[in-house]
Structures are given as structure tokens and as C-alpha cells.
Amino acid sequence: MISQTTTSPGALTSDAAGLREASEGLHARYRAVRSMTRSIAAGIPAEDQMVQSCPDASPMKWHQAHTTWFFETFVLRPYLAGYRPLREEFRWLFNSYYNSLGEEAPEKHLRASLSRPSLEEVTAFRSHVDAAMENLLANSMNDEAARRVVLGLNHEQQHQELMLTDIKHAFFSNPLRPAYRAIRLTEACNVAPSEFRWHRFHEGVTEIGYQLDAANCLDFCFDNEAPRHKVYLESFGIANRAVTCREYLEFMADNAYTRPECWLSEGWETVRKQAWRAPLYWERDATDSTGWRIFTLRGWHPLSTLLDTPVCHVSFFEADAFARWRGCRLPSEAEWELAAKGSQIRGNLLESGRFQPAAAPGEGMDQLFGDCWEWTASPYTGYPGYMPLPGALGEYNGKFMSGQMILRGGSCVTPESHLRATYRNFFHPATRWQFTGIRLAA
Known part of the structure; x- marks a missing residue:
């Protein structure tokens, strides 16, 4: 009370x-x-x-x-x-x-x-x-x-x-391409990237979702995070960090944007209609060794200075295609939540003032919170026993449970106090304007 x-x-x-x-x-x-x-x-x-x-x-x-x-x-x-x-x-x-x-x-x-x-x-x-x-x-x-x-x-x-x-x-x-903040990013280009590793989880029953304390009116989760419930998971592996621009550039160099076998049917149609050849905010630049530059909230930066930062502004279709190309898949939201269980909410978030994904520090399970929202393979639906809030507030989440995919983890412009391991974000699979990235599972 x-x-x-x-x-x-x-x-x-x-x-x-x-x-x-x-x-x-x-x-x-x-x-x-x-x-x-x-x-x-x-x-x-x-x-x-x-x-x-x-x-x-x-x-x-x-x-x-x-x-x-x-x-x-x-x-x-x-x-x-x-x-x-x-x-x-x-x-x-x-x-x-x-x-x-x-x-x-x-x-x-x-x-x-x-x-x-x-x-x-x-x-x-x-x-x-x-x-x-x-x-x-x-x-x-x-x-x-x-x-x-x-x-x-x-x-x-x-x-x-x-x-x-x-x-x-x-x-x-805007053709003038102004910057939100004029101070440029500084990157250590000669630092070795965080080594890619798998974190393994054994099969079994786990619980996901938020257990709201009904007696505490200040305890909070969105209605789509509840109720907490049991799920069974097969053994799986999940990557220790997000996919980098360097790794995504290899996908592009292998002509994956022109190969229909990499794509879901709707994704392939979207790629063709939208003429996608790279993530949003990437632009050709012959002066950079990679041939690309990236637009950020701090203005243009050569891709060569951001190669080991997470690739972002990719759609679910692109994330899924990259995973297929690598012989992997995207994690389910239950797998992602299990991997994040017990992790502190810390990382490259809004409060850092960077406003752009940063390279993984290379410690354990990196980048679970901040940098990029990570696409999962899970469609946005209600949990078993889901009940929207009464009245007009019930329109906040439940009415959007159709044709959207779940993302987890937060981004470099998400406030730290806003996040939880149970937080469920959701967007249409063709969405690219958000800070959305990729974490692999197998």
C-alpha cells in the first residue's frame, strides 16, 4: 500500500x-x-x-x-x-x-x-x-x-x-545527414575481437516469465511478461556475444543477399522488394578499406573502425538468414531467458551516452543487456494463462500479439532501470529502424 x-x-x-x-x-x-x-x-x-x-x-x-x-x-x-x-x-x-x-x-x-x-x-x-x-x-x-x-x-x-x-x-x-551528438566515437581498431564461444545448457524443465508480487504495488512487469510458467528445453548452445559487423560483412561478401536458399519466403520477397544489400545505415564508401561506412547518432564512421562491434539495424529476416548461413539458428526466448538468468543488468545502455553498440569486453556471457535488442525465433504470443490489464490499459500489449517476433536484452539507447531478464520486446519481422541485432544458438 x-x-x-x-x-x-x-x-x-x-x-x-x-x-x-x-x-x-x-x-x-x-x-x-x-x-x-x-x-x-x-x-x-x-x-x-x-x-x-x-x-x-x-x-x-x-x-x-x-x-x-x-x-x-x-x-x-x-x-x-x-x-x-x-x-x-x-x-x-x-x-x-x-x-x-x-x-x-x-x-x-x-x-x-x-x-x-x-x-x-x-x-x-x-x-x-x-x-x-x-x-x-x-x-x-x-x-x-x-x-x-x-x-x-x-x-x-x-x-x-x-x-x-x-x-x-x-x-x-535528411540529405544533410546531421548528427544528434557532434562528439565522434573512439574505437580501438587494433584490439582483438572477443573470441566466439558456445555456452551449453542441458535439457530439462525451467521457468520463465516474471513472478509479480501482488502485495507490492511498486513491483512491476508488463502484463505480457506474466504469468511465470514452466517450459521444457532440449539441450542447446548459445553464443557468448552478439554477431559482429566483421562477421556480418562475411555474410554479405558471400553474396547471401542474392541467394534465396538463405531466406524465409517472406524474407526473400522483402529483400527483393526493398533492394536490401546491407543493414540499415550502411552506405558504400570507396575511401574505407571495407568499402562501407555507418551512420550513427554521432554522425558517419568508417566501418573499419566498428568491425568488432555488434551488427545492428537488421531485420528478423536478416538475422534468421545469417543464422542459416552460419549453420546455426536464433535462440528461442525461453533459451535466451535461461541464459540470462541471474545476470546483472549492466552494459552499454542509455546512461553510457554512447548511443551506438560497443565491442564485447570478452567476459563470460557478454552483451545480454544493452548494445542491441536480439531477435529470437519466438513469435509474440501470450504466455499460458496470460491476462491483459483491465480496461483501456489492456490495450497496451495484448492487442499486438499477431505477426510479430520477440526480441530480448535491450539496446544502447534503453534506460538501465527499464530492463529485466523477463522483458519481452516485439516488432514485425521486417523492422530495421530499431537497434536490433543477432545472437546465435545451436
């Missing part, structure tokens, strides 16, 4: 002290998450914050408004008495796909056409909601309100990652 309990006069029970500590922790986390969003957007001109360069992306301005809309819609309106919205039109304008709210939002592909409200108005909207949230968080609230605040914070962290992936695509789509 976050709400205050009744105690004897003059006494503060240990439960009440724990509630106060939890409430203060939630308040501090709210401020930290909202501050990180401001930091990501800092220095980006209003013109850049309006761009929507592909159907998967949204303008940076919209991300800031939508995450604020979430707190207003699901926390402030139902739980803060006397709350008055800054503008009532924002209730439908910044909705995304919560159809059960009954007010149709503008179609996603039109978001870049909304010059109004201005960036200044969006910033004022965030300030307005933050002030109301400060009021709510400073006082006692019931468990359901607290759960919704925690969900809203995790929702905003998802959009922090999207702000960076979307602005990267926007800048790449």
Missing part, C-alpha cells in the same frame, strides 16, 4: 515508515525519468522535433506530449481531485491506440503534419502535468494509482528509446 495506514497516537509503525520510503522513492523516480526525457530532447530545434521519417517513427515533439498525456489520462483525471487539464483537446490529440477511450486520435502517419500545438505548448503541457503529479505524489495515494504511476514511468522510458531511434532515422533521411 502507498496509502497511509492508521497507527496508534504518537507512534509510527514500521509499515508506515516503509510506505513513506516507498512513496518518496516513487516521487524521486518520477522526477528522474521526466528529467531524462528533457535531457534527450535538449538542444534539438523545433523543426527537427516535428519530423516523422517512416511509418514506424513519431516526431520527438509527439513523444513528449504522448507520455505526458498518459499520466494525465490514466493517473491525474481519475485520482487527483479537482485536476483541470491544460487543454481538453489534448485528450484525443495525443492518444495513440487506446481505442476503448472512445475518442479517435489523428492517424499515426499524420503526426508530422501537426505544427500545432507548438513545441513551447507541449513543454507547457509537460510542466502543467508535472506540477499536478508533484501534488499527487506528495500525498498519499491508493495502490492502483501507484501502479499506474509506475506503468507510466516505464511507458515513458520506452518512448525515450523511441525518441533516439526515431531522430536517428530522421537525420539519416
